[in-house]
Amino acid sequence: MIYEVKGSNEIKKIFADWQETMVWSCIQGVMGHLYADSAQNPKSAMAILGDFCFFAGEPNTELVAYKPEWCRQDFIIMTAFSAEWFALIEAAYGEKAKKVSRFSIKKESDVFDKYKLYALSEAVSDKFTLRMIDREIFDFCKKHDWCRDFVSLYADYDEYQSLGLGIVALKNGEPVSGASSYSSYRGGIEIEIDTKEEYRRQGLATACGARLILECLKRGIYPSWDAQNRWSVALAEKLGYHFSHEYIAYEINGYGTI
Numbered sequence: 001m002i003y004e005v006k007g008s009n010e011i012k013k014i015f016a017d018w019q020e021t022m023v024w025s026c027i028q029g030v031m032g033h034l035y036a037d038s039a040q041n042p043k044s045a046m047a048i049l050g051d052f053c054f055f056a057g058e059p060n061t062e063l064v065a066y067k068p069e070w071c072r073q074d075f076i077i078m079t080a081f082s083a084e085w086f087a088l089i090e091a092a093y094g095e096k097a098k099k100v101s102r103f104s105i106k107k108e109s110d111v112f113d114k115y116k117l118y119a120l121s122e123a124v125s126d127k128f129t130l131r132m133i134d135r136e137i138f139d140f141c142k143k144h145d146w147c148r149d150f151v152s153l154y155a156d157y158d159e160y161q162s163l164g165l166g167i168v169a170l171k172n173g174e175p176v177s178g179a180s181s182y183s184s185y186r187g188g189i190e191i192e193i194d195t196k197e198e199y200r201r202q203g204l205a206t207a208c209g210a211r212l213i214l215e216c217l218k219r220g221i222y223p224s225w226d227a228q229n230r231w232s233v234a235l236a237e238k239l240g241y242h243f244s245h246e247y248i249a250y251e252i253n254g255y256g257t258i
Contacts (some may be wrong), residue, residue: 014045014057017081019107021224022049025185030163031153032183037063038199048076050153050182064088067144067184067256074256079249096254103227104244105236112213112240120210120239121150123168124203130211133166133180140175149192150180156239163217165189167211169204177204179212188222193235209239 005011007027008145009036015023026032033047036042037060044060046053048068055063055077064078064085078089079102089097121130131137133150141147147168154160166180176199182192191212195205216223225241227233233243 002035002037002062004068005034005036005045006043010042011045014042014121015047015054018056019099019104020054020226021185021188021190022052022183023047023054023254025049025190028186030185033068035063035066035068042124050149050234051075051077055085059084059088061088061092064092071256073131074254076252076255077249079247081174085154086250088250089252092251094252096252096257098251098253100249100251101246102249103230103233103234103246105225105227106242106244107222107224108242109222112217113241114214114217117210119205121207121214124207128169128171128176128202128204128207130167130169130207133160133168133178137166137168137175141178141180144175146194146196146207147175147178149182149194150178153183156228165212165215165221167208168207169195169217171199171200177208179205179208188224189216190224190226193232205235206238209235213239246254 007029012027015027022032026034026047026049032047032221035046037044044057044063046055046063135157138151138160141151150166151160162199164181165182167176168175168178177195179191179193181189183190193205213223225236227236237243
């Protein structure tokens with residue numbers, strides 16, 4: 001049996017080694033869901049938030065194969081700390097599981113150069129304007145694939161305004177690039193950043209990222225960054241972050257169908 005659980009002391013111990021803010025979001029009860037092999041004495045646990053699923057504790061086949069009833073998505077990214085968990089993922093999903101590398105960025109609160117970030121945020125063509133994500137832009141992002149993840153985990157604008165934070169670059173009044181909170185936890189956000197394909201390589205992602213970090217620092221919250229690829233690592237380093245390590249994840253196409 002698999003049980004939905006809260007962030008109890010037992011669950012916290014199972015995830016004790018994780019420095020992943022989406023896991024923290026689930027444990028804190030801010031966003032996401034937690035599942036375990038037992039409600040009273042869990043040995044294995046899963047945290048699921050948005051497109052991400054994290055496993056910890058004793059490797060458990062039933063947990064790897066479990067898809068919550070509320071979850072309608074067919075794609076998810078799974079990761080864990082051990083080869084035993086990876087073997088279970090591969091066995092459960094076979095060709096539906098694509099092994100990929102992702103890149104962890106260090107969480108350091110005192111590394112940001114505000115003057116450099118301000119300069120980067122201003123270094124864009126006057127054809128573009130940077131603007132905070134307000135209700136109008138929130139609704140725009142909900143309707144467009146390229147920027148939906150800027151706001152997709154928030155039920156509505158009121159929740160986003162309370163928990164999230166974001167910046168977009170506008171051209172002729174329409175967003176073409178942005179940096180926003182993919183998710184939120186107590187004390188910070190996990191950054192999502194993207195640009196419409198035809199507007200890339202113009203410094204817009206850098207400018208939006210820099211402005212978002214400045215806004216986070218102003219509010220006393222931490223702008224966490226996890227990189228999908230080497231380009232994201234390079235951008236993070238340009239903004240003041242430092243690379244930590246490469247790790248394994250699995251992109252599952254056909255989640256819940258094994």
